[in-house]
Amino acid sequence: ETFSSLTQNWIKGHPIWAAMILGSGAVFASEIIWSGIKYVRDKFRIAKNHVLAVLVFNEKSVICADKHKINRNYQCSNKYCKEKHLRILVNLIDRAEYSIDIAMYTVTIFAITDALKHAIARGLNVRLIYDKEMMVCSGSQIEILDKHGVQVRAPANTATALMHHKFCVLDSSSRIKELTGKQQTNNSRSILVSGSANWTQQAFSGNWENTVIYADKAVIACFQNEFDRIWKSL
Ligand SMILES: [Zn+2]
Numbered sequence: 001e002t003f004s005s006l007t008q009n010w011i012k013g014h015p016i017w018a019a020m021i022l023g024s025g026a027v028f029a030s031e032i033i034w035s036g037i038k039y040v041r042d043k044f045r046i047a048k049n050h051v052l053a054v055l056v057f058n059e060k061s062v063i064c065a066d067k068h069k070i071n072r073n074y075q076c077s078n079k080y081c082k083e084k085h086l087r088i089l090v091n092l093i094d095r096a097e098y099s100i101d102i103a104m105y106t107v108t109i110f111a112i113t114d115a116l117k118h119a120i121a122r123g124l125n126v127r128l129i130y131d132k133e134m135m136v137c138s139g140s141q142i143e144i145l146d147k148h149g150v151q152v153r154a155p156a157n158t159a160t161a162l163m164h165h166k167f168c169v170l171d172s173s174s175r176i177k178e179l180t181g182k183q184q185t186n187n188s189r190s191i192l193v194s195g196s197a198n199w200t201q202q203a204f205s206g207n208w209e210n211t212v213i214y215a216d217k218a219v220i221a222c223f224q225n226e227f228d229r230i231w232k233s234l
Pocket of ligand 1: 064065068076077078081082083084
């Protein structure tokens with residue numbers, strides 16, 4: 001007897017078992033095909049994912065503040081948490097390797113100042129364009145940053161116009177090329193942080209604000225170009 005005739009005889013003798021085995025085989029095969037589709041789809045989605053994070057600030061951003069004060073390593077589940085958002089920004093500054101260009105109405109957050117000081121110590125090129133009116137504002141970190149090696153420039157005061165940007169470009173490919181002469185083959189380093197929030201205590205502590213973190217090459221290039229244009233004009 002051949003294997004196939006043995007199989008046929010077994011199927012005839014056990015029709016219900018045969019149906020169950022064939023059925024589960026089909027389910028198993030379709031599971032494999034489906035997980036293959038999901039794998040490819042997720043890969044594609046990651047490749048297209050040009051927004052890395054959306055940080056939302058609102059009246060709930062400081063409800064967990066006391067818990068963070070008591071325990072520095074508090075694992076917070078508040079998705080609007082000021083401390084978590086701030087840590088994300090500090091981590092972005094900490095992971096930068098070449099350049100940080102900031103155009104910001106004003107900066108008053110000590111943790112950001114510290115992270116920028118560390119960046120200078122690591123040898124990064126850090127530039128800041130700010131609004132002159134805000135330089136004298138209480139808590140302004142601009143003078144301190146200037147003293148620690150951050151290059152700072154501000155447009156001249158005018159009656160009506162504000163330097164109102166709130167963005168930061170980290171390790172953009174054009175800037176890396178300018179600073180090192182090297183063409184980046186891998187653009188995954190480049191990051192843009194932009195939104196409504198200044199890097200101030202006020203913005204992070206109950207204001208309704210947004211900060212979006214982008215990895216999109218074209219968007220990053222637009223912001224870097226505008227930063228360079230303003231910088232050269234000052
Ligand atoms: Zn929290």
